[in-house]
Amino acid sequence: MFAGRLTDRIYSIGSQFWSRFPGLPFCWGAMIGLLAVSLSLSWTLTWSDDRALASAAVVMFACGVVGGTRVSLSRFFSLSELAVMACTWTLLQPWLNPLLESLLWYLPSSVLSTELLRFGMGLILAAPTWLLAGWLCASVVSDVSAQSHSESSLAAISAGVVLGLFATTFVMAPWIGAWTCVAIAAVLAIAARFLPASSATEAASISQEPATNTVNVDETAAIKSPGNMIFVIGQSVAALALGGLIAVILRLMSQLMPDTVQVTFAEWGGLVAGIGLGQWVRNNRSRLQARSASLWIIAACSSALLLAAMPVIVGMTLNATTTLTSVFLQMTFRSILLILATAPLGFGLSGLIPVSKTTSENHQKNVAGWWLLPLLVAAGFVATQLGFESFGFVSLLTLCTLVLVATGIVTLFATRHEGLSRWGMIGVSCCSAFGLSVPLWQANHNPVITAKLLFSTPSFVAHRAGWESRLLPMLDDARAIDVREGVRGPLTVWRSHGLELHLRESGIPKSVVTANPETHPQFAPEVLQAVFPLVLSQNPNRVLILGASSGVPLATCLKFPVQDVTCMENDGPLVQVIRGPIARETGHDPFQDERVQLVTIPPTIAVMSMTETFDVILSSPPASSIVAGGAMFTANHYRNIARVMAPEGIFCQRFPCVDYGIDPMRIVVQSMRQAFTEVIAIESSAGEFLLLGTNTAGTFVAGDLPTRLQGNHVRKVLASSGLDWSALLNYPAYDDAALGEICASGRAWTNAPSNGILALRAPVELMRWGAKLNELHQVLDARRTSQAPYLNKELEAKVAQEGVHLSRKSRLLEWMDDRYVSPDLLRRLAELVTQQKVVRENPDGEFYSWGYRTALREQLQSKRASGVQKASHSMTAEAVHPEDQRRQDYFVALGQAASNPMTERIAAVTVFLKPFDPMVSYFAHLEIADLYAKGKSDPAAELTHRLHSVYFSPVADGSTRNIVTTLELIIQHPEVIPDAAQRFDILNGLLQTLRTHWETRQSFAVKSPRRRLAEIERSLVAIDKTVEVMSGLCGEAGVSTDDMDQRKLVIDRLLTRPLHAYRGQLQQLAAKNESRTRAIMDGENPQPQK
16 A cells, blocks of 8 residues: 555656656757767767868858758758657768768878868768768757747756766767767667657647747837847847857866867756756746846856956866865866856857747847857857967957957947846846956966976875965976967967976976987987887888977978988978977977978878878877877778878877876777777886887888997987997887787777777876875886787797787887897997996996996906906907997096096097997986096186986986085076076976986985085085075076065975984984994993894
8 A cells, every 4th residue: 555655646747847857859959969979979080170171060050050040941850750760870880981981082291281271171070070060959859849938948958968978978988888878879869759748838839829920019119129130239239248258268268178078068068957957947937138238238247257266166177186185076076167167158149048928939039130159159160269369368368358348338328228127137237247357367367387287297196285276387397488379279388397398288388398318418308209100111212290299299300311311290380489499499300301291180080181101200299098099099090091102101199198097098099909900018217108010011020120220320319318238129019919908808800980089098197196096006017918929049048938918019129139239239238238238336326436336347358358357547459349439539638638627538538429328328427527627727618518417317316415506506606597487497406306316316325424414514505505595596587586485485394304313313323433432432232233
């Protein structure tokens, strides 16, 4: 009995809910949300996020909305049939897109390289997809509203769209793929065909049916009134301004968080939610002009409020990023923030949609010519996107806000603000006043601060430790020297250590380039991306570069004897940065080389349209977690690359995954293995991988690789990163079979535009907290189960005889034929180990000279150097290896310069710096610097060699003497760096490096407390003097007093105070040692230490 009553009660509640809930509109909205995610992912991952093509898609969608409003297809197809057609078209995209791509082969490059012509091509490509999508959306809104006659139908559709967007993006698509979600949308469309209308809807239909064919006489007259004409004009202007504000706010949000797929669809959800809520607010009103104008003003006010509250929003985002350890909570916070930012714009858009209960359908469609408004919104959006580089972000935000406020005010007065209460008018007046105040808040937009706070690991760590937000931008020495608007977001160039440039796009690190490779090493992963494929290829004549990055891969290629280099980069502002501030700092513009051809075509489109082939192809994509980089990690893109690659050509793509676990690595590798015959991976730095593919098996170990590595141009390029040619053979490498095991160890999706699996999963993995690098290597370095395809005879014998178990990780050295693994090569690799050992075992720095000289003499007396005899200041030998002879000559020149440090004799020692020698080059720079200091002849030359010794030092180096000496040299001889800004930056960078070295130094055992105490005292004095000099340089360097004061606090907290504390510990240790020494001298016999 009780169960029966409970069941009846639940059924009764459900019936009442369904009778009031507009289920049919909601289901149609959910179907649109599901379809929108899949359709947009397929488009973006196929054709890239190119601005011209994206703008074409927006315009065609708007045309579809206009077409669906003006021409109903219900006479030909039911709404369900139209939706199934759209779903079917989306499901067929994996087979249709290759046909469309083949059409690009017949287009000249002039069409693809011109943004306007590319926009025209995009209209053709987007027509069948986005025209149909827009038509379907408009048909759903108009037909469902007409069928239900419900005042809340549009709000219900909006709610369904929001639910569909979020359910697909955050829940369904990451696990089943976007393509499967389209099939679910088709099922929903078919189900909606048979879904009964609610009783409330039927009642509304009966009660309002007679009124649908009547026209209110007052409203007909109002159409011709002056107020209505002003309202018509106001609608048009508001549509343009709202389109511009949408572009501006979306760009602003990308500076607060990475522009991922989840962010994009949360923004869409906010817009749609705002439209639905705005329509709900405007219902049951006979005169809507005033209410529409008030919604425009609210939208403008929200934009001004975002700008005014930017410091608070940045702080909230920083708090959420550093404190929310759950991915769900982080996504929830970001989604709420994005909805709050974009929903008011949806409010404004709802003010453009006519709502009338008393006019006929045809009359509604012609009121104010409103059907043109979607095109005007699209035009405003596209025009603003194109105007960021010319007019700036803040100027466009201010312009659109002021125009929208002015339009709303004029419309209110023209319509006599009918429909608004007194309190409504007060609220609108306050919003108008605040919207007009937007110029006052322009200074709150600071992409430099957002980049430093929201995209910097040190800032996250310090904030979690309780540091004040005002100090976070000064945690390191990096200083912005150039800020400009790019195609996707603000481009910022930072000077670090005074000698290194960091390029960021929308705050996300993009590339690193050194200003002077003689004093600061080039970032190795940037250089190795070009070096590895160029040396693995036996005949690299033609090179294709997909994405310019910071110009480092291009500049590296030009140092090889290649015939021509084609660089595909459609980001004009990025090219201007490379040819502007970066070229000024480095003194070299790689695009001026006659072998370089710059083609302004998006890389993804470029490889679709090419018919020529290349020997080496380099890919420098944006981050794989953001929308901009998604298209360059799909299997389709890799297949297009394989098609334009020579039979024995090599493709190399840089894949940073220091913030990923194994899942994104599996997806990318699996996608590459679908396109190339053989794929390998090389770890160029911790968490930095180079993924290489070829069409011919065995290409990666073909020929005499050591001989190619020893080419003068290769050694010179590697020396700019402090690397020896032999080091490349020792990098961790994973062959094709090992990568196959890695993919088979878990579910490895093939990333395709139809499923968008990497774009959906990578951002989630990025937000996940954990020891991800360790997790990655647990899988990568596990015991292998397959046979190694490359195994030299020595290792193969050891595996067969001793039963050695191989790891998936190996080295290029182990892949080479035994003929090329010579004793000289193995000795060279051992010398690299010796170099690291000398640095590690001599942390006090001044012992370098003795340590490396001893090691070098031992090397000269062994194996190759038979018959070596010691002389007073040199070594002589018969039948000595050329390399050993050169080292002996170095000792002779060094001894002569030490006895008399004349400029000529010191110059004789500098000859031995190149080519790079692991046992000479690094240590010789410090020797030469000491010789210049002893001779007091050339402080500028001394500074060059000291800076080289500081910044080329190995990671394990904890020496501080040379850093302090360099600081003292610059303070005593400011003329060695004439430019005040550069002098400030170099001093600041040296303090940052000193802090790092002292942190390393404290992990070493203390051999002599008194000696280390003396080093601390000297460091503290140098720190005080350096900070004083930097304070005097602030004005000339363009650094504000407030920034310098904050930097002083950071230096005090991170460097000065820890040194004082460390000094106290050493003083206690020294006192204990002295007490023990006195006890021994007094005749006591203390217990020996165990």
